[in-house]
Amino acid sequence: xxxxxxxxxxxxxxxxxxxxxxxxxxxxxxxxxxxxxxxxxxxxxxxxxxxxxxxxxxxxxxxxxxxxxxxxxxxxxxxxxxxxxxxxxxxxxxxxxxxxxxxxxxxxxxxxxxxxxxxxxxxxxxxxxxxxxxxxxxxxxxxxxxxxxxxxxxxxxxxxxxxxxxxxxxxxxxxxxxxxxxxxxxxxxxxxxxxxxxxxxxxxxxxxxxxxxxxxxxxxxxxxxxxxxxxxxxxxxxxxxxxxxxxxxxxxxxxxxxxxxxxxxxxxxxxxxxxxxxxxxxxxxxxxxxxxxxxxxxxxxxxxxxxxxxxxx
Amino acid sequence: xxxxxxxxxxxxxxxxxxxxxxxxxxxxxxxxxxxxxxxxxxxxxxxxxxxxxxxxxxxxxxxxxxxxxxxxxxxxxxxxxxxxxxxxxxxxxxxxxxxxxxxxxxxxxxxxxxxxxxxxxxxxxxxxxxxxxxxxxxxxxxxxxxxxxxxxxxxxxxxxxxxxxxxxxxxxxxxxxxxxxxxxxxxxxxxxxxxxxxxxxxxxxxxxxxxxxxxxxxxxxxxxxxxxxxxxxxxxxxxxxxxxxxxxxxxxxxxxxxxxxxxxxxxxxxxxxxxxxxxxxxxxxxxxxxxxxxxxxxxxxxxxxxxxxxxxxxxxxxxxxxxxxxxxxxxxxxxxxxxxxxxxxxxxxxxxxxxxxxxxxxxxxxxxxxxxxxxxxxxxxxxxxxxxxxxxxxxxxxxxxxxxxxxxxxxxxxxxxxxxxxxxxxxxxxxxxxxxxxxxxxxxxxxxxxxxxxxxxxxxxxxxxxxxxxxxxxxxxxxxxxxxxxxxxxxxxxxxxxxxxxxxxxxxxxxxxxxxxxxxxxxxxxxxxxxxxxxxxxxxxxxxxxxxxxxxxxxxxxxxxxxxxxxxxxxxxxxxxxxxxxxxxxxxxxxxxxxxxxxxxxxxxxxxxxxxxxxxx
Ligand code: NA
Ligand code: NA
Numbered sequence: 001x002x003x004x005x006x007x008x009x010x011x012x013x014x015x016x017x018x019x020x021x022x023x024x025x026x027x028x029x030x031x032x033x034x035x036x037x038x039x040x041x042x043x044x045x046x047x048x049x050x051x052x053x054x055x056x057x058x059x060x061x062x063x064x065x066x067x068x069x070x071x072x073x074x075x076x077x078x079x080x081x082x083x084x085x086x087x088x089x090x091x092x093x094x095x096x097x098x099x100x101x102x103x104x105x106x107x108x109x110x111x112x113x114x115x116x117x118x119x120x121x122x123x124x125x126x127x128x129x130x131x132x133x134x135x136x137x138x139x140x141x142x143x144x145x146x147x148x149x150x151x152x153x154x155x156x157x158x159x160x161x162x163x164x165x166x167x168x169x170x171x172x173x174x175x176x177x178x179x180x181x182x183x184x185x186x187x188x189x190x191x192x193x194x195x196x197x198x199x200x201x202x203x204x205x206x207x208x209x210x211x212x213x214x215x216x217x218x219x220x221x222x223x224x225x226x227x228x229x230x231x232x233x234x235x236x237x238x239x240x241x242x243x244x245x246x247x248x249x250x251x252x253x254x255x256x257x258x259x260x261x262x263x264x265x266x267x268x269x270x271x272x273x274x275x276x277x278x279x280x281x282x283x284x285x286x287x288x289x290x291x292x293x294x295x296x297x298x299x300x301x302x303x304x305x306x307x308x309x310x311x312x313x
Numbered sequence: 314x315x316x317x318x319x320x321x322x323x324x325x326x327x328x329x330x331x332x333x334x335x336x337x338x339x340x341x342x343x344x345x346x347x348x349x350x351x352x353x354x355x356x357x358x359x360x361x362x363x364x365x366x367x368x369x370x371x372x373x374x375x376x377x378x379x380x381x382x383x384x385x386x387x388x389x390x391x392x393x394x395x396x397x398x399x400x401x402x403x404x405x406x407x408x409x410x411x412x413x414x415x416x417x418x419x420x421x422x423x424x425x426x427x428x429x430x431x432x433x434x435x436x437x438x439x440x441x442x443x444x445x446x447x448x449x450x451x452x453x454x455x456x457x458x459x460x461x462x463x464x465x466x467x468x469x470x471x472x473x474x475x476x477x478x479x480x481x482x483x484x485x486x487x488x489x490x491x492x493x494x495x496x497x498x499x500x501x502x503x504x505x506x507x508x509x510x511x512x513x514x515x516x517x518x519x520x521x522x523x524x525x526x527x528x529x530x531x532x533x534x535x536x537x538x539x540x541x542x543x544x545x546x547x548x549x550x551x552x553x554x555x556x557x558x559x560x561x562x563x564x565x566x567x568x569x570x571x572x573x574x575x576x577x578x579x580x581x582x583x584x585x586x587x588x589x590x591x592x593x594x595x596x597x598x599x600x601x602x603x604x605x606x607x608x609x610x611x612x613x614x615x616x617x618x619x620x621x622x623x624x625x626x627x628x629x630x631x632x633x634x635x636x637x638x639x640x641x642x643x644x645x646x647x648x649x650x651x652x653x654x655x656x657x658x659x660x661x662x663x664x665x666x667x668x669x670x671x672x673x674x675x676x677x678x679x680x681x682x683x684x685x686x687x688x689x690x691x692x693x694x695x696x697x698x699x700x701x702x703x704x705x706x707x708x709x710x711x712x713x714x715x716x717x718x719x720x721x722x723x724x725x726x727x728x729x730x731x732x733x734x735x736x737x738x739x740x741x742x743x744x745x746x747x748x749x750x751x752x753x754x755x756x757x758x759x760x761x762x763x764x765x766x767x768x769x770x771x772x773x774x775x776x777x778x779x780x781x782x783x784x785x786x787x788x789x790x791x792x793x794x795x796x797x798x799x800x801x802x803x804x805x806x807x808x809x810x811x812x813x814x815x816x817x818x819x820x821x822x823x824x825x826x827x828x829x830x831x832x833x834x835x836x837x838x839x840x841x842x843x844x845x846x847x848x849x850x851x852x853x854x855x856x857x858x859x860x861x862x863x864x865x866x867x868x869x870x871x872x873x874x875x876x877x878x879x880x881x882x883x884x885x886x887x888x889x890x891x892x893x894x895x896x897x898x899x900x901x902x903x904x905x906x907x908x909x910x911x912x913x914x915x916x917x918x919x920x921x922x923x924x925x926x927x928x929x930x
Contacts, residue, residue, distance in 0.1 A: 057540040178736035
């Protein structure tokens, strides 16, 4: 059978890994001899950028990665993630994704990748050493920015934050050594990395979704007979839905688990929300065209306006 | 850190011009690596913002230092080779050995160059940007250039005569032709090719070609793109924590090449020299101090051997005892911060998903480090002269003068630790601060190094050794990638946890295996290849990752003294002009004593874990 190696950062035996294992089992029995899928969890074949590179040279054939990695193939995918306070609910994220996915998939296909499924892991929240309710509370603390993206650093410092660029590997020690005080993270990772030990406060503000996709290299995909492709796609779609549903559920569970271990969660007040939205809006001119391609940014805004017009009577 | 010792060839004309350009290039880049992070700290304090993209630029500098330093090491015949054979064989046999091993090494390096070309070509489809809109594949083009230059230089140094070079050239052509055109599947060619690689290694091929060659051959045999090797090399060399390695090494080089050795020996001698066994104490402490900064015993033995040997002989130590003590003490600092193996272990183990930081490894190593030093001292005192006719008395004023004159150097560990744990610097920035401090002290305070006359040479030496080591690290990780790709770690865990059920039994097995590894493999390569296999096993048996790391490194420390591949033996034999066999005999008791230390460290976990856990609360 055809061999496909799939890399991902998700931990071994976690729920997304279980869903992928189930998918691998179904792929083995796919028509046309089946496909042998080997899973490399925990980033054993490198971080997200590394995995994309390994797909480009053909060492890996597939990966389940977030928009951070996908952006190294085509940066239009940032429209589903690098948009602070643009999305208000996960339904909005679903709606926009369904509308733009064809376009994104076409662009990724042009670069040599087929999207098997889109997914997300809920919201990125802000964890901090001292409580944060208003933007000014956060401006008094040193904020982590990923060192792999110099543009976002520029934007964040421009609106008045004390940004400290660090690698993901230095997060835990950076917090312990007081090099950083605050960090935006999905709760699942905050729990796994024991971030709540030092950053004991969380603001319940849905900063941005953590979106991702499972992609496979066209070098191997295009050689498969179309009935095989259809069968693989079907089980992949199922896995994608499972992963999304499970991850959203675990997001709430992670927060609850951290609360038991000393995390304080601050609910967003309406006054604070207004200030946060004002701050986020001030970054949009720089994000549009800087981090997110302008046409994608505009399209997302347009779609959300439509969605909200229908939803709110 | 260490290299096989030989004298760089003298050159003239255009080759001299090229040589100077390379030296100046590597010096400038290392200086920028040191200055940028320091500037970053200052800007963050004063302007609340650093230089846009500075960490990314520093990462790319490591790549440049690696490529330039590697090319320089090949030019000066200083690529690290581990064969003991080349030092015992002479005449025509040796000439033939060198021609064959270097020609084979050139073939491997040429294929590394080809793999890099494939890699860069594939990476043109990536949207990745380094900084300031520079696409990452522009920078990656340095890799094929670097490997290409090294391949040519390996061929050139295969012989001193044109006739010899012709023979080497024909050999290279034959090997390449076999690899490319013989109609046998790669899968079947794999084992003969690996066999040939082993022969070339025993005959003296550099370590990096052994590991890089193994990685290339194995990927090729599996039908996976050989571009995986340079890709892995690139991703390791640009790892955000990796710049700590050249920077701490640079600090060590400033120290070693300045007058630090005399001043430090004077300090410890005035403090401990008069008590029984004092000279042994002095030797152990000074060596440990030095090695913790230079990252490996090579530089320590070379820099301190000449100063300490007379001290020991004057104190009536037998020559063999003195030789054993100095050879053994060379590696004593491995477990003290900020020694490079501790850093590298933390980087590689956290890539393998162990929850561990550089700082935790630093804290974990301190007590075990003192255990090893104490044991060395104990033996040194016991083996020393029993009666000294006239005992020197402690001279308080001389001690004070010695300490006062060496105060800036004695403060170096304090500077390093404050920078690391003070909360204003990342590990890379702390390393830059330390290097900057050592540079300032040796050049402007003690004025042992002249800014234009000495400093460029010192920095070039550092760049050469770093280049040689980075070459090994990068391709070694390529080899590890093959193991991960073939899912060997998972299988190893399944097999070992199936066969062994007790943690203590596992630790015994671990000691046996690691002593063998330490006896055969160079320490950096060992960390990169073995640690990813070890981390999941440690997890399965519930061993603290810090403890696992210190056990590993303590075993490697022993490996520096253990035949057949003991780097300290090689360096001591060179420095003191003694045959290998004599050095081996002299170091045996020290080997035994250090073995006791390894056992203590392994079976008394709190020695390692107590301090990091105490300070994490
Ligand atoms: Na960093
Ligand atoms: Na050894």
